[in-house]
Amino acid sequence: MYIYDALVISPQATFSEPEWMQQLRVLEGLKYQALEPDYSGSIKPAQLRRMGKALRMGVGCGAVLLENHGPVDGILIGTSEGGLEGCIQFLNQIVDYDEGTLTPTNFIQSTPNALAGQLALMSGCTAYNVTHVNRGLSFENALIDALMLFEEGKAGRLLVGSVEEISAYNFNIEWAAGNYKEEVLSNGELLNSGTRGTVAGEGAALFILDAEAHPGAVRVADVLTRTAPEAGEMQHLCEQLLRRNGLEAGEVDAVLLGVNGDAEGDAGYYQVAEACFSHSAWWAFKPWVGEYPTATGFALKMAFDALQGKEVPDEMVLRKGQGLAQTVLIYNHYKNFQHSLILLKREGAVNESSP
Amino acid sequence: MPTDVVVTGMGCVSPLGLTVEANRQALWQGRDALNKARRFKSRYASLLYFGEVDQDDEVLLDRAGLSASEGHTRTDALAVLAFAQAVADARLSPAELADSSTALISASTVGGMCMTNQLYKDSNLQSDTQAFLESYSASAHAMQLVKRYGIKGLVDVINTACSSSANAIMNGVRLIRTGRARRVIVGGVDSLSKYTVNGFNSLQILSEEKCRPFDAQRKGLNLGEGAGFLVLELAELAGSRPVYAKLAGWGNANDAFHTSSMSDQATGVLRAMQMAVEEAGLIPAQIDYINAHGTGTLNNDQVELTGFASFFEKVPPFASTKSYVGHTLGAAGALEAIYSILALMHGEMYGSLNFETPIDGLGLHPLASSRQASLQYVMSNSYGFSGNCTSLIFEKA
Numbered sequence: 001m002y003i004y005d006a007l008v009i010s011p012q013a014t015f016s017e018p019e020w021m022q023q024l025r026v027l028e029g030l031k032y033q034a035l036e037p038d039y040s041g042s043i044k045p046a047q048l049r050r051m052g053k054a055l056r057m058g059v060g061c062g063a064v065l066l067e068n069h070g071p072v073d074g075i076l077i078g079t080s081e082g083g084l085e086g087c088i089q090f091l092n093q094i095v096d097y098d099e100g101t102l103t104p105t106n107f108i109q110s111t112p113n114a115l116a117g118q119l120a121l122m123s124g125c126t127a128y129n130v131t132h133v134n135r136g137l138s139f140e141n142a143l144i145d146a147l148m149l150f151e152e153g154k155a156g157r158l159l160v161g162s163v164e165e166i167s168a169y170n171f172n173i174e175w176a177a178g179n180y181k182e183e184v185l186s187n188g189e190l191l192n193s194g195t196r197g198t199v200a201g202e203g204a205a206l207f208i209l210d211a212e213a214h215p216g217a218v219r220v221a222d223v224l225t226r227t228a229p230e231a232g233e234m235q236h237l238c239e240q241l242l243r244r245n246g247l248e249a250g251e252v253d254a255v256l257l258g259v260n261g262d263a264e265g266d267a268g269y270y271q272v273a274e275a276c277f278s279h280s281a282w283w284a285f286k287p288w289v290g291e292y293p294t295a296t297g298f299a300l301k302m303a304f305d306a307l308q309g310k311e312v313p314d315e316m317v318l319r320k321g322q323g324l325a326q327t328v329l330i331y332n333h334y335k336n337f338q339h340s341l342i343l344l345k346r347e348g349a350v351n352e353s354s355p
Numbered sequence: 356m357p358t359d360v361v362v363t364g365m366g367c368v369s370p371l372g373l374t375v376e377a378n379r380q381a382l383w384q385g386r387d388a389l390n391k392a393r394r395f396k397s398r399y400a401s402l403l404y405f406g407e408v409d410q411d412d413e414v415l416l417d418r419a420g421l422s423a424s425e426g427h428t429r430t431d432a433l434a435v436l437a438f439a440q441a442v443a444d445a446r447l448s449p450a451e452l453a454d455s456s457t458a459l460i461s462a463s464t465v466g467g468m469c470m471t472n473q474l475y476k477d478s479n480l481q482s483d484t485q486a487f488l489e490s491y492s493a494s495a496h497a498m499q500l501v502k503r504y505g506i507k508g509l510v511d512v513i514n515t516a517c518s519s520s521a522n523a524i525m526n527g528v529r530l531i532r533t534g535r536a537r538r539v540i541v542g543g544v545d546s547l548s549k550y551t552v553n554g555f556n557s558l559q560i561l562s563e564e565k566c567r568p569f570d571a572q573r574k575g576l577n578l579g580e581g582a583g584f585l586v587l588e589l590a591e592l593a594g595s596r597p598v599y600a601k602l603a604g605w606g607n608a609n610d611a612f613h614t615s616s617m618s619d620q621a622t623g624v625l626r627a628m629q630m631a632v633e634e635a636g637l638i639p640a641q642i643d644y645i646n647a648h649g650t651g652t653l654n655n656d657q658v659e660l661t662g663f664a665s666f667f668e669k670v671p672p673f674a675s676t677k678s679y680v681g682h683t684l685g686a687a688g689a690l691e692a693i694y695s696i697l698a699l700m701h702g703e704m705y706g707s708l709n710f711e712t713p714i715d716g717l718g719l720h721p722l723a724s725s726r727q728a729s730l731q732y733v734m735s736n737s738y739g740f741s742g743n744c745t746s747l748i749f750e751k752a
Contacts, residue, residue: 088474090553091549091550095471101557107553107557108614112514120741126622128608133494134497151533173488225509227498
């Protein structure tokens, strides 16, 4: 399974600026909001007005990818909550108006499968269509589903993506649970805070994935997930992943860690990285996009860019490695409960051209 | 030879009863469970018909060994009760359940949002309890199952609206066929909730009468609730345990027409059935009986029958078991898979209730009452908002 193209809306300038890693945006507060583009080229104004942020961001990326690279043999989306803002607006109306007459727009547009459906509708794609909603592994489940479709010979090209929005409501719920920082920090200070909690993030990351490689392609070689692992089990799983992909630990040039500033959760990442990948470069991504259940969509974009020869800036480097990366592993967990490993390899030399 | 995937266990909780056998009895006897709601609190409770599991939250939670004070919801309880039956039925040991080759794929559309009023308080920072903060997601019930049974294999939760658990079943087979699991527990769950009742009501597709699938005078659907889980295994794992059915075919397509209605040409309906039949290596004429989606809405039934008329030279007997339990949304695909398998196992077809007059121009009559039949292949259809269409084909074991 090879990445042919990616479009990502995030708190960074990923959508419009190929050199986004060289111009990282400083973020402050507890909500790292996505930098949304002007959608007028890809979404009709009447449609845009009715869309919540998650749907808007997802369609804003997906419609362009389908326009440029369609048709596809399936649309697969991972999202924990979909358009939660619209969903809870609808719930609030139910309670506030005691189940009076309501308009269906919020209901229909906020269901998690609305994005995959909307993209199928806009592109006339009647092929495989699915939405995985397994919280912190939603995007990984979509990637595994895509791997299966290619193995089954059911697809040559797929659109696969992730989306999540910060809504006032899910922010409140996570805040009430004590999952966010109590102090005010800038994103540069997040990983050294030493306190509990993190910051909220959001974004959409959509990919065109192919069965066949093109010159210099980045391959999604493997995806492994584990829910509620026991102590030490993730190290064991890392070894298993390397073994089944014929790799030595030293051959992983960089590990992209999901560290998010929560002291306890981050300790787990460093433990695994130290035990299994002490000779690799360590990179971080959440200080630039915040924490959300499908943040690995953004991580895949960052790894994809790095594997195509874009330089990872010092701010994102936790530990320096050597030379350009050819093999990258993303290790992420959501609330220390849902863990995932995504292995990426660049085929051929890094200086070959890419599309 | 492709790997055979078989069903070795089933469990369900539905308005028809808390066991698979109770469900089968009611289906065979043509006894529906559509009533005004007694447990579900809503201004529509006495105005509309529902397929309600006739037990209070506390009773269901208690039976499932769960408790509201720990943030467990009605959805969690329904899921645990059905899941426990399915794995007991398949005689899976705790070690087999916790083996890394045993996966779980569940489905839900409402999840813990059945706690509408509590969610309102929590999301607006008005609550005096923290118990439910992790309870609302569509995946919350699956996390309960993971914790309770120590599941170490792949875990997934799917939401394609009303076809969610049909897709969970389909993806379970695919996990086994691609070597990612040897055994997968698949299914889905949904509870009645103000969210869906008001959502469907805003679309004006809820009936004030008992639903009448495929009838010219149909007025809409009745919402229901429940949970269903099935144990899928590599055929060679079944050993001496009973095998209920084989998964023969599956197809997932999108209608690509409209977010909340289906195309007149039945594009998605046809493509999903075509893919399922191809996967099974069958021709349409080999399908003996169809558990139709048959919601009882004007749009669905017209389009589904248009699809049947075009796909089959001679439309096989078909019925909608939603005329017994209502539309259980995320549980529907799993419950209807279980009903399809019961039909195969016992050589019986369950009639579609409340039908009188065929739809103009189609002249298709659903099966009016239950009867015995020799069945080899049963098709089960599920369609959801956003164009999601899935067809499954079960084969007699």
